[in-house]
Amino acid sequence: MIRPRLVAAVASREVRTLLRNRALLAVAAAFAAVVLGLGGASMGSPGGYVSLTYDLLLPVELLVPVLAFAIAYQSIRGDDERGTLSILRTYSVSRLEYVLGVFVGRAVPAFVLVVAVLGAAGVVAGLGAPPTSSFLATHSAGDTPLIYGRFVLFAGWYVLATVAFVLAASALARTDREALAAGVGVVVIVAFLADLALVALLTTGFVGDLIGVLVGLAPASAFRGLVLELAIRPAIAADPGVATGHPLVSALGLAGWTVAALATAAVAVWRPVER
């Protein structure tokens, strides 16, 4: 049984840790500057929110894992290295409660940051747009802030999944150096290698029509598939006719990776001892 009181206690400590870490605040500010800069570049663009989503998709896909790495790689490993994990274990907090507390305390602020910054970028991009935008001629009436909101929420979901990944790496690492290497490895795998594996599969010719399903199995491509299928496709007038992802598989993939990563962290954080 998970006791919410203990999860909340651990989460509260994590949130305060984030808010008091100047280096992390600088990383958050840099993320905001890049995203808002791209939003500013799209200010008044006739491409509307679809254009903005396209502009932000790749940077978000790459920057979110980096942000997750900065926020979470030292979390569990840091408690272990300082000796405070041994202290925590003498309280009645379980492995799952501890990991969930760390996750909530690290991932929720990251979610809020990503959603707020992307939301602000949408506002910035919308400033100065002509009242009768020419994009209405090329896009269907689906190009609304609501559709852009889907992209923002998918990005928030993506950061939850990547933070879970980095937490698992932090729990599996036994030294600071391992934690650093594992954290960087997670970023590289999530942002690059999983996609490269998909491309490699495509070149074999065995994948065929399954590509829409397969992209849902890697975190970054699952996020991309959700954005392309549910945030961009409804907003454009001419359906490209080619599936870029299977939304259900992508959603299950992103959720599955999150749960699997948290379960891994909970198993790895410490060995249970019979009382």
Place this chain on the structure above:
Amino acid sequence: MSEPVLEFAAASFGFGDVTILDDANVALEDGTFVALVGPNGAGKTTALELFAGLRSLDTGTVTRPATTGRTVAYLPQSPRFRPGFTVREVVTFYGSLVETEVDADAILSRVGLGGATDRRVDELSGGMTRLLGLAQALIGDPPVVVLDEPTSGLDPDIADHIFEAAASMAADGRLVLTTSHDLEAVSRYVDRVLLIANGEFVLDGPPAALVEQAGAERLRDVFSSTVAGSGRDAVDIDAQTEGDSA
């Protein structure tokens, strides 16, 4: 004599070929201050972790208090609390993990940190950090407190203060089990000494009694004669240092 609150029965544990406990037996009662001493590498820290429930025995049984709530508090050697937090915030956080209400200021005053409650932990001296660790050990009123070398690297005054605080915890009815290499302080403060070597508790008794039985003058002499330099086996004592070669 009261019932044991912490006990090893036929306890064995090892790391590969290295034996830490070999069919060891010991029972520790509440209200006593016990020091676990031994040569470097004898497995004192591992034995503490086994007592505290941070590791499982390979074979045998360990008995801990059957009370609800926090049963064993543990303070690792040289703990470092999360930077950026004040002393009071640290105690309040750990206090939020137990069922009972915790008066952070009262606990901190108990160990002598009443004047440092608003100080950030990264600004504390080594001794004050250990005292904060002791304060943390009182949270939830556990019947057993396990301390791993709480005075290593500290000046004699603060080391005495920590031993006095630990003795005071034992006087409240707890079992306090500590490791230490400070045998002079151990002689002065603890009720019982356990000496671990080669996987066994080879000496067990009040410090004064151990000294008397051995016909020695100090506990340090008893220690040296018992372990017979076993801690030196792994090092080349005769190796020339840089200064010697000049």
